[in-house]
Amino acid sequence: MTPPPRPTYTVIAQAAGVSEATVSRVLNGDESVHPDRARRVHEAVDSLGYRKNRVASALASGRSGLIAVVIDDDLSVFSDPFWGTVTSGVSRILSESGLHTVLMVSPVGLVDGGVAHYLKSGEVDGAIFFVLHSDALVNNLKKSGLPMVIAGTPHSSLDIPFVDTDNFGGAYAGTKHLINQGCEKIAIITGDIGTTAAKQRLDGYLQAFRETGKVPAKGLICEGDYSLASGMDHTRKLLEKHPDIDGIFASNDLMAAGAVTVLQDTGKLVPEDVKVVGFDDALIAQTTRPALTTIRQDVVALGEAAGTLMIAQLNGEDVQPIITTTELIIRGSA
Amino acid sequence: MTPPPRPTYTVIAQAAGVSEATVSRVLNGDESVHPDRARRVHEAVDSLGYRKNRVASALASGRSGLIAVVIDDDLSVFSDPFWGTVTSGVSRILSESGLHTVLMVSPVGLVDGGVAHYLKSGEVDGAIFFVLHSDALVNNLKKSGLPMVIAGTPHSSLDIPFVDTDNFGGAYAGTKHLINQGCEKIAIITGDIGTTAAKQRLDGYLQAFRETGKVPAKGLICEGDYSLASGMDHTRKLLEKHPDIDGIFASNDLMAAGAVTVLQDTGKLVPEDVKVVGFDDALIAQTTRPALTTIRQDVVALGEAAGTLMIAQLNGEDVQPIITTTELIIRGSA
DNA sequence: ACTACCCGCGAAACCGCTTTCACGAGGTCT
DNA sequence: AGACCTCGTGAAAGCGGTTTCGCGGGTAGT
The missing domain is CATH 3.40.50.2300 (Response regulator)
Known part of the structure; x- marks a missing residue:
């Protein structure tokens, strides 16, 4: 029941004999820090078992490291393992880049619903949409500058990146x-x-x-x-x-x-x-x-493609839609 | 592409003619604020379209409003819609209390893996576990005081709340x-x-x-x-x-x-x-x-039960395991 | 040798909200 | 009437990082 106190930059900085600013630089991969000091910081981090508080980090930097996966809530969504599989693909790719997946299953129809509010609130760095019945929400969100990826072809010809099966x-x-x-x-x-x-x-x-x-x-x-x-x-x-x-x-x-x-x-x-x-x-x-x-x-590939597109976008890279191929599997019914 | 600036407490406080502290009180349902002032704050919030920055809020209060749903990654997890259904039940219940669901699908075996770190990092207010093959992680996490719920009966007789089917x-x-x-x-x-x-x-x-x-x-x-x-x-x-x-x-x-x-x-x-x-x-x-x-x-009920238990726990209420009943459905195979 | 840069690094401001603390006004109790 | 509370409220100190700014020293240009 004792909430174990976690070390902060202050502690690391002291242990490494550098300033907090330097600790931050090292931990964020800033190349301009002298290797020796960087090493000292890493040692301090390791020996003290330091782990960065992502919330504080998010507040200060404006980046949360969270990507929302929004699934339109139509009960069929989960009765069909399809979306779960796509989601796991997305999740895996994102985690490779240190991003986490926030799953949101709810009616997405409303341009002004809870989901919209949440996405606009800046708590996530991007959003991936599944099963869109309308582009209204996405269109609206686009103005806010939120990076988005649509799994499935958009209705209108927006310039929002999408992934889809052929x-x-x-x-x-x-x-x-x-x-x-x-x-x-x-x-x-x-x-x-x-x-x-x-x-x-x-x-x-x-x-x-x-x-x-x-x-x-x-x-x-x-x-x-x-x-x-x-x-x-x-x-x-x-x-x-x-x-x-x-x-x-x-x-x-x-x-x-x-x-x-x-x-x-x-x-x-x-x-x-x-x-x-x-x-x-x-x-x-x-x-x-x-x-x-x-x-x-290839459902997993579809999810991975969506994740990849999101990451590329966050890196400011140029993003092209991805269409994954299909294959005819012949069994007994035809 | 213009990130629209969102109003902060400073703005609301000025508009309502009160201090930021009062704004915070009103927005967090503190009863001790005079109704008139509370009303003024609400009006300001509405007219300015204010939305609280949950990240800042989380940093200051130490509560993130996020609950992790951890699914042991065994690929079968998603090929069976079962877990997706449970998850949606959890998600729905939690969102009614203003909490969000963070889905984590990854190998949970390691007491010291990425998931463990994440959970310990204080970014989530609680964790719900599915498909546990071992109680090691949960036992370990228990020391950190993180509220947890296990979907499925734990192996050892821990006093961690759980929900399960009969x-x-x-x-x-x-x-x-x-x-x-x-x-x-x-x-x-x-x-x-x-x-x-x-x-x-x-x-x-x-x-x-x-x-x-x-x-x-x-x-x-x-x-x-x-x-x-x-x-x-x-x-x-x-x-x-x-x-x-x-x-x-x-x-x-x-x-x-x-x-x-x-x-x-x-x-x-x-x-x-x-x-x-x-x-x-x-x-x-x-x-x-x-x-x-x-x-x-009743898979949805199971998920809802898990969410309910989590909320009760966060509220400091006493929590008892929930076992949901089953029903024999007779069709053609027997 | 003197000025102009460039570079690594620390001090300090800041992100937006929560919470403690103390203060003043109004009530109550003797 | 004076001492003692209570209650609503604002000022200010954080929460734990990130980032700007500017300084000192080393390098380069002339």
């Missing part, structure tokens, strides 16, 4: 695969169309379709919301209206799994009668029967 | 269900036995077994690691050594799903030939075919 390319490849497998009537269950990722995947699907010279029949495009239930619902509806569909491209594996379940429940064989392709290559892709043919995205 | 009761109920369904040769695939949760679930299984008057045959107890792969591996091995098993209790749904997959691949029917019960009632429990009979735990 959604278009992935969806194109997935749909193309279905076509190559001989499917003729291919439906798509999209994600929440309010997200750019969902739109891009839809575009990829349309592009692949277009190249066949055909146009997807009305009603083959359903807007889901990335949930298992929506995958099931839409598949049911599709079967009613188009009993002859022979392919389904789902914008994520969860919905693909729902589709498979419903198809089988209605007596259809997968992949014999209807082929299904998912997206993500989430764990669930391997547990369905048959296992899902899907588009793998 | 692992024993859940496993007992699950195993009992298998027995009631007529299973006679029931195997268990445990989680990493280094965690108390895995041990408790094993104990629940053993207890249910014991009550039948029989003793589980050797080789019916396999130590898995909560991963899909380990569920599959152990099921394969079980089938080789004990082709006649008719029940499997898996310590989580992921392993249960792996078991179902392998069973079906080897031509066994679930639940006709072998019944399977999982634990968690994760999303995956609904996507396997047949869907999993499982033990549901």
